[in-house]
Amino acid sequence: MTVTIADIMQTSPVIPVLVIHDAADARPMAEALVRGGLRVLEVTLRTPAALEAIAEMKKVDGAIVGAGTVVTADQFKQAMDAGSEFIVSPGLTETIGRPIIDSRVPFLPGIANAGDIMRGLDLGLTHFKFFPAEASGGLKALKALAAPFYQAKFCPTGGITEATAPEWLAFDPVLCVGGSWIVGATHAETETRAHAAAGLRA
Numbered sequence: 001m002t003v004t005i006a007d008i009m010q011t012s013p014v015i016p017v018l019v020i021h022d023a024a025d026a027r028p029m030a031e032a033l034v035r036g037g038l039r040v041l042e043v044t045l046r047t048p049a050a051l052e053a054i055a056e057m058k059k060v061d062g063a064i065v066g067a068g069t070v071v072t073a074d075q076f077k078q079a080m081d082a083g084s085e086f087i088v089s090p091g092l093t094e095t096i097g098r099p100i101i102d103s104r105v106p107f108l109p110g111i112a113n114a115g116d117i118m119r120g121l122d123l124g125l126t127h128f129k130f131f132p133a134e135a136s137g138g139l140k141a142l143k144a145l146a147a148p149f150y151q152a153k154f155c156p157t158g159g160i161t162e163a164t165a166p167e168w169l170a171f172d173p174v175l176c177v178g179g180s181w182i183v184g185a186t187h188a189e190t191e192t193r194a195h196a197a198a199g200l201r202a
Contacts, residue, residue, distance in 0.1 A: 005106035005127045008040055008064060008086050009155055009175040013201035014165065015040045016182040016194070017068060017157060019047060026053035030060040032187040036194025042088055042178065044068040045075055054082040066106075073099050080105065090131055092116055097123050108155060112136045117149050127153045129178065134159025139168055146173045162196065169201050 039062050043054045057065045066086035067079035092109035100107045110131040111117050133156035156168050157178030168177050184190045
């Protein structure tokens, strides 16, 4: 069965957004997150260790590992070579979107306004990352955007905290949120935070 971006977004209420500086941390971090109930992991391509980290996290049973901050076709290819199961981009252009869509890899592109959503719909997409969520007007802005685009579903990311996540998740078009608060100082703390996050959508 083909896994879609909708399936991935509905796996857990929170997708941890991970910036990994040392690939040796990747596998134990993924194990802690999965034990805590968060299986979908987004590794941002912001560090030299990111691609190796994706490959390491893929070794963890139950983990669904994707690449975030993908902004070029070259990065998309590198992410796929590392074993990424889905792709997240901070924005959406046809140049980056078309090859990902044509590959049929689950794709979550960033949008911040009505024009972005219309561009995505033109490309056949209906699932988007609302980014940067808080800086783009927060939940009030997303509610205004979602009204004319009834077919669209969202994963707000950027500035969302454990305290504000439930309010976002209570809005029906929001399938999940992206969060950078999950990783703690220790793997035990990460597991505890993941467990709390996994229970946010009661």
